[in-house]
Amino acid sequence: MPKLPSPPLPKALRPAPRRPGEPDEKQATTPIEVAADAGISVVDWIDERTSLSGGIRWMMFRKVPRGINWFYTLGSATMFAFLNQAVTGVFLAMYYRPDAAGGAYESVRYLTDQAFLGQLVRAMHKWGASVMIILIFMHMARVFFFGAYKYPRELTWIIGVVLLILTMAMGFTGYLLPFDQRSYWATIVGVNINGTGPFLGPYLSDFLRAGPEFGATTLSRFYAIHMMLIPGLIAALIGAHLYLVSKLGISAPPWIKAQEEPELRQTTL
Amino acid sequence: MADRHKEGSKSKYTLDRQMPGAFEGETVTRRRFMTGVTHGAGAVAAMAFTLPALGFAIGPLFSRLPWSWQPIGPPEDFTDTTYTTKVIQIVQGIGEAGNSIAYVRKRDPAIDTEPLDQYNHWVALSSRCMHLGCPVRFVAAAERFICPCHGGVYDFRGMVVGGPPVRPLDRFYTRYNTSTGLVELGPRYSVNSELQRFSPRDPGQPLDGIGQYLYPPRFDTASLTSR
Numbered sequence: 001m002p003k004l005p006s007p008p009l010p011k012a013l014r015p016a017p018r019r020p021g022e023p024d025e026k027q028a029t030t031p032i033e034v035a036a037d038a039g040i041s042v043v044d045w046i047d048e049r050t051s052l053s054g055g056i057r058w059m060m061f062r063k064v065p066r067g068i069n070w071f072y073t074l075g076s077a078t079m080f081a082f083l084n085q086a087v088t089g090v091f092l093a094m095y096y097r098p099d100a101a102g103g104a105y106e107s108v109r110y111l112t113d114q115a116f117l118g119q120l121v122r123a124m125h126k127w128g129a130s131v132m133i134i135l136i137f138m139h140m141a142r143v144f145f146f147g148a149y150k151y152p153r154e155l156t157w158i159i160g161v162v163l164l165i166l167t168m169a170m171g172f173t174g175y176l177l178p179f180d181q182r183s184y185w186a187t188i189v190g191v192n193i194n195g196t197g198p199f200l201g202p203y204l205s206d207f208l209r210a211g212p213e214f215g216a217t218t219l220s221r222f223y224a225i226h227m228m229l230i231p232g233l234i235a236a237l238i239g240a241h242l243y244l245v246s247k248l249g250i251s252a253p254p255w256i257k258a259q260e261e262p263e264l265r266q267t268t269l
Numbered sequence: 270m271a272d273r274h275k276e277g278s279k280s281k282y283t284l285d286r287q288m289p290g291a292f293e294g295e296t297v298t299r300r301r302f303m304t305g306v307t308h309g310a311g312a313v314a315a316m317a318f319t320l321p322a323l324g325f326a327i328g329p330l331f332s333r334l335p336w337s338w339q340p341i342g343p344p345e346d347f348t349d350t351t352y353t354t355k356v357i358q359i360v361q362g363i364g365e366a367g368n369s370i371a372y373v374r375k376r377d378p379a380i381d382t383e384p385l386d387q388y389n390h391w392v393a394l395s396s397r398c399m400h401l402g403c404p405v406r407f408v409a410a411a412e413r414f415i416c417p418c419h420g421g422v423y424d425f426r427g428m429v430v431g432g433p434p435v436r437p438l439d440r441f442y443t444r445y446n447t448s449t450g451l452v453e454l455g456p457r458y459s460v461n462s463e464l465q466r467f468s469p470r471d472p473g474q475p476l477d478g479i480g481q482y483l484y485p486p487r488f489d490t491a492s493l494t495s496r
């Protein structure tokens with residue numbers, strides 16, 4: 001039976017060493033052992049063809065500095081809020097109709113009042129949107145107050161800023177979709193705020209509305225931006241963000257003193 | 270590798286550089302040629318879908334809003350002492366979301382000091398607030414237009430008297446159609462604080478002083494002559 005190279009597991013989880021007199025390879029006998037072996041060989045089959053386990057181990061079993069605490073989980077919390085939005089959003093899209101002549105509002109009403117669990121899924125998406133905004137700001141505050149944006153993590157911060165802007169653009173485009181009075185007028189006001197930018201503002205608001213007036217395609221334009229364009233960008237940028245976090249290693253909290261590392265002080269190697 | 274940098278190998282002819290398969294007069298190596306062709310083909314393929322998509326997304330900046338003269342009622346409907354509320358259509362095909370409201374009254378020479386022409390025998394104000402676009406309401410008792418969003422207030426002529434709006438309420442051209450005997454409402458236009466006409470701008474864009482230069486007009490807007 002081929003074996004995965006074992007990850008740095010805690011002692012309790014490591015398989016016990018072979019006792020004297022025991023056979024080299026223990027044969028799987030109980031159904032649970034057989035099932036576990038089957039699972040391992042499937043994973044091995046994939047890993048032999050992709051070498052994915054190296055990347056996964058690089059990401060999941062990386063070294064972290066002493067003293068990290070719960071504040072370091074805010075980034076992952078933001079990511080799970082995003083995943084929640086992505087999953088619930090896909091299911092909302094199965095009912096939603098971006099029809100400005102009244103169909104959009106009716107489809108949301110049907111989804112909320114009639115569809116099985118529709119109210120729950122919609123509420124998860126709606127409340128999750130606020131949760132994601134709160135978490136992203138808390139994560140940014142953590143990074144700021146811990147000074148974790150400093151060299152060499154500036155690019156991580158810059159990607160974070162783009163993620164913040166995209167997340168807020170998600171909020172803006174999503175707000176229109178229920179197409180009730182509040183959505184409609186909030187979007188009118190939001191588009192006109194864009195329009196007050198000098199020189200380019202008027203063109204920006206024409207772009208957002210798809211024309212000089214709030215028209216037939218404004219809603220479908222917002223819908224396409226909300227459910228395809230921005231989520232794709234966010235997913236890709238989260239990937240880049242996490243790559244940098246793993247590549248550079250997470251920063252230590254500011255109150256942890258740098259350790260004396262004699263080898264690093266050597267001038268010749 | 271090292272002899273690559275020798276003087277003699279700098280000749281532009283591949284033959285001089287002793288490349289296998291080189292022929293007389295050839296200056297571009299095959300590797301270089303293939304690299305160029307591949308990059309070029311990649312660029313063409315990428316442009317083939319990005320340029321049309323970009324043009325499609327940006328196209329609306331140049332779009333013209335179809336506008337026809339809409340009948341809004343016989344002249345008897347309108348007095349010069351108060352406004353009549355008329356529902357008008359701005360965008361076709363999206364039901365109520367495409368409608369807006371115009372407040373219309375007869376011109377009163379005593380207060381309407383802007384020059385009279387064939388298009389303003391009736392004063393038609395747009396209900397769109399010139400702060401950020403919420404719908405203003407005419408409060409007859411106060412003779413004021415009041416905005417529900419951020420407290421914008423306009424007087425009887427649509428001039429700003431309070432709150433954040435940056436210019437007077439937009440207006441519509443009006444005319445009398447002799448064949449139907451009805452008053453008709455034409456395209457929207459914007460005005461500055463002297464009630465000079467400008468092509469329609471979005472709310473929030475002032476038209477006094479440098480405002481008219483900071484907020485350029487659209488490339489192409491509804492024109493008065495279109496039927």
Ligand code: HEM
Nearest residue numbers: 072075076078079140148149156157160161163164250251
């Ligand atoms: C969709 C939004 C975001 C997601 C999913 C996300 C995710 C993460 C995760 C999982 C980490 C690992 C460490 C931790 O959780 O503290 C991290 C680190 C980091 N994030 Fe974000 N983040 C987001 C937005 C932002 C924003 C808005 C900023 C700042 C403008 C930012 C700047 C950083 C920086 C500089 C680090 C490195 C921190 C360190 O090495 O100590 N991120 N991010």
Ligand code: FES
Nearest residue numbers: 398400416419421
């Ligand atoms: S939109 Fe009317 S005051 Fe702000």
